[in-house]
Amino acid sequence: MSGSSVLYSVVDSWVGSLTINLLCYSTVFIPGYFLIQYFKKSKYIERAGLGTLSKLITSCVYGQGYDKLVTTDLPPAPRTPAPERSMSSKCLQLIFCFLGLQASYLTWGVLQEKIMTKEYQSSEGNIGHFRDSQFLVFVNRILAFLLAATYLGFTRQPRHTAPIYKYSYCSFSNIMSSWCQYEALKYVLAKASKIIPTMIMGKIVSEKKYEYFEYVTAVLISFGMTMFLLGSTESKGSYMSFDAFTSNWQGELFSQHKMSSVQMMCGVNLFSCLFTTTSLMQQGGFSTSFNFMLTYPAFFWDSLILSICSATGQLFIYHTISLFGPVVFIIIMTIRQGLAILLSCLIYSHPVSLMGVLGIFMVFMAIFLRVYCSHRLKQLQQRRAGGDTTKV
Structure with a gap:
């Protein structure tokens, strides 16, 4: 094999x-x-003016909470706590989040596999395979950005205080996670559970504590998903760290x-959009x-x-994480992975062995066990709180 052939293959x-x-x-990053x-x-904040450029730089670097650093020594006004939901x-x-995520991403998963693994035929009878994973990431993100920006332009929103650059971290990890999924579909059909790395990342990023x-x-969910993957596909792959960081960083924000x-x-x-557009322009991916x-x-x-499914799914993702946190979101998406594999097996005739069936059964049993233990723990905490109140 010639040197040029080796270089091209790499x-x-x-x-x-x-x-x-x-x-x-x-x-972009450097x-x-x-x-x-x-x-x-x-x-810069001490000499920032009132012009558009100054406001943009301040928002990107410091966030919109900068005024309390410059103009006042008074303590910030306390936020009104959100009413406790029943x-x-x-x-x-x-249930709303679960159904929304399942509908959006099951449809998205079927199309994702079709685009990356199936042949396209032109009107002249030519056959082609699409290979540029990054372009699909761009298409998904540009529509989601336009929809979100349009909605923000016409609705009243809470004051945005976060430094804008902080979004770049989870944006990068989200891009890499999506790119890995598309690349994996050239060779594999599914990925393993992400709950354990999500919990580990939660302890690192947010110093969260979890019950035994x-x-x-x-562990049971991860083991069950591993059995399912081993029993339902010929090759396996897993890209979990990016997803784990993304959901935990978003939860922290x-x-x-x-x-x-x-x-x-x-x-x-x-x-x-900024990352993928820059990369696609530099590599000629758009043309x-x-x-x-x-x-x-x-x-x-x-x-x-x-792209429509991705944009809709993102709305449910951020809504779910904001209400229930990253671990609950990952559990819902783990269920989605199992359902997506079953759907893929039905549509594209992939075989599923007895071990795969036992694996998905173990996943659902572990989820029900988690819900039951969580409910029992809340009941015990309420009883203890009631007992302390009575003594006082």
């Missing part, structure tokens, strides 16, 4: 594509990092800055993908529906 592999993408993203450090070290209200919200039964059920789910959606997708779209019109409609 560049065309997922390792080569990942390396090139990271280098392209670094052309200048952005040094600009933020410059504005912070130069104490158990029936929580259940209805959880949460660790036990997380929701907790600290109390933004709305649409504000989160807009901020994350803003940076996702290649648009040519493929013109040659195979069916790909255009698949991409459009995929």
